[in-house]
Amino acid sequence: MEEEINILEHELVPRHEVVPPQEALELLRKLGIEPWQLPWISADDPVVKAIGAKPGDIIRIIRKSPTAGEFIAYRYVVVEVTKKS
């Protein structure tokens, strides 16, 4: 009865994509950081599941920004979104 909807097509969901490993390494080198220093996103997040990202992946989010027009953000996919001690 309920219609399957693809959340990726919703207007309020910005474009998410998995960053290829090569590019991801490049990005981390550029920023001089370890992957865990990126903001985290839960592997259970609906969008993460929809684009098929696995824990350890880095996702790129391209979204509209009121200040910059378009902004690219990155997220590190993790099992559980909480602080490491």
Next chain:
Amino acid sequence: MSNVLTTRISRVKFGIMSPDEIRKMSVTTVVTTDVYDNDGLPIDGGVMDKRMGAIEPGETCPICGNTRDSCPGHFGHIELAKPVVHVSFVKHILMYLKTTCESCGRIKIPEEERQEYLKLLRDLEELGLIYLKKRLHEYIRRKSASTATCPHCGTPSKKIKLEKPYSFYIQTETELRKLTPSEIRERLEKINDEDVALLGGDPRDARPEWMVLTVLPVPPRTARPSITLETGIRSEDDLTHKLVDIVRVNNRLKEHVESGAPRAIIEEEWELLQYHVATYIDNEVSGIPVARHRSGKVLKGIAQRLKGKEGRFRGDLRGKRVDFSARTVISPDPSLSVNEVGVPEDIAKILTIPERVTPWNIEFLRKLVLNGPEKWPGANYVTRPDGRKISLKYVDRKAVAESLEPGFIVERHILDGDIALFNRQPSLHRISVMAHVVRVLPYKTLRLNPLVCPPYNADFDGDEMNLHIPQSEEARAEARLLMLVEKHILTPRYGGPIIGGLQDYISGAYLLTVKPTILTKEKAATLLATTGYKGDLPEPAILKPNEYWTGKQLVSLFLPRDFNYKRNSKLGSASALRCIDEDCPHDSLVIIKKGVLLEGVLDKASIGREEPESLVHWLIKDYGEDFGRYFMDSVYKMFVRTCEMHGFTMSYDHLIVSKDARISIDKLIGEELKEVEELIQLYREGKLTPRPGKTLEESLEDEIIDTLSKKLLDKVAEVITQYFKLSNPVVIMARTGARGNPVNLTQMSGLLGQQTVRGKRLVRGYQGRMLPHFKPGDIGAEARGFIKSGFVNGLDPLELFFHAAAGREGLIDTAVRTSQSGYMQRRLINALQDLRVFYDGTVRTASGEIVQLLYGEDGVDPMKSDHGKAVNVDRVIEKFLG
């Protein structure tokens, strides 16, 4: 200090003290309630036993041999006759009792499952997944607590109930039986270490049975010093009093137990001991009466010493008090520069700056030393190169002055031109603390230019402000380079000026630049003199019959030659006076071309505070902060002077409208009241059409409020406007943005209109009516807070009551808002304080985690932006094309 031991604290762990540990660190057992003997000396075995540390001057500690200054203090202990529950741990005790078996003390989870969880716990620990660990503990607790029979020994579990604050009950088949602390302790002892770990405890540093006290540590005397009053009467600390109570009850209980007293008596005494120990630890636990002094004053427990704003953490450890600071009432002084602060001479004689003697300042410093601490400018101390500090109060200053040599350090009084930090609480902003240049002045108040009131949110109704004198060269350099007032004219919030004209500055600017103002040579010269202008007078705008200058000419003298600007004035924001283009009689479009104010009046939109994209904003952006300060120190002074010369005042007369106007206003009121009556009539007949989503009553209320406030006030304003011309000072103030707004005008000369509380007409009071002057159920305009008079005509008693009821809402709102937003701010600052923008534009935390890949997503510093945008293209075009 050469062999200082340096060690890094790698981690801090909190645990519960075991009875063994308490006994081991204790130097004495406290056994007697007597504190001092007849000679006033502390009794051995009392709560002020000398072995618990030296506190009197000259006393040596019998334990460590140190005197008062170096004895760290030593703990004692009290052996409790019967165990008591530690109030702060009742929740944990309850958890342990619920999750473990009554008879075998094992966790109520089958063995295989238990092993599984243990392994999982070890794995999680290895991976450092603290949060998951917490969730696992919670899961295990819930599971174990809900198991009805012990899987290990098959004992059915009984319900445990906690009666706050510290009584535990067990539900047996027949009755609700009280668990004694001894029983509780026995049960907790039975829990094995692995089970404690599974439940989230720490078997090494916090065994559950340690939550039931058998031994009570007695803090060192230094932690609870006694005070000797002038009368010689000694007054003990609250904790000492409490400890005496505990010892007394404990001794009594021990006697009863030893003499084999009836159980009821023992239990009563035991309960009392529990109460005293609980209030000793925390005297604010709910459910039991607070312990008091004989005088009725509430005693302070250990928890009260640590908790809250004035507690040990927030009050002592995270707070600091400083030297070289001053605080008094502030008052305005428009003759000061915006970056100056007037310091009373009395204060200047106490605040000092250490200045090193050099061949170049030695003569100057000698003079200061000679003047000494009593005469400004002088000096209070001289430090010689060998580190000896000489107070100039009690020595032969002549000799000291002569002995002065390069390398000495003189603590001299602050002088004109020194830098000081000026602050007003609440310090919500970085602009709540700014650096000002010192000006030493007579009298007793700190003085500041009224233009800098807005960043501090200061007024002069008794406000006090603080002054701090930076002591090191580095601190002074930082203050001058980063904190000076002119560096903060533009707010970091959106880049607009936060400092700017208000009140008479704006009225004055209008009066000076308005078309009819023409100035004689004398007046023009007077005005320019206040600014310190040194150049020639420009060519007069009118030559015959006399020479006259316009205010616009005077303002133009201070504008840079290549400055272009075009913007509507505040005056032009009212539709009637709006100018569309340059050919306009209202003079409300400000046009500056090549540094000449060609047309337009200056008012709030040009020179006001918090007006982004205004004249001052562009001047500061294009010509720098120093120019901004210069502009405010010169032109703004001219504005106030104009106001003074003109004689600007407002009186009752200015608000009175003609009889005709009053009649037409009354007619308007009558019409609207009639409309309201009709609405009510419609409602009574049930013919009113409800608004979408509203009930019939709500729709009626909405309709009435619309009719009586919005519609009526607009109509009245229209009538009144005809009588208020720009020659009227009240109108000048309202229209230029100096003070008040057109709505206030209507409220004074016309009527106040419908009063509301929370957006509804007034309803509360008596049953079905607000006041006994109305019939119950009257929902007419007058009965529900409609005010037909204005302030000029005066309110009748009922109206005054209604107005006060509505006015109170505003006061409550401000009170609630400030406390709530203050708390929110505290939380936000704690959360965000160590975020930093790095050189690559990323925002990172202290540990290098990225918060934003580019600050604000556009990398723009709002303080240096054009009202939030990186570039304002229109402004750039205007700047170059004029």
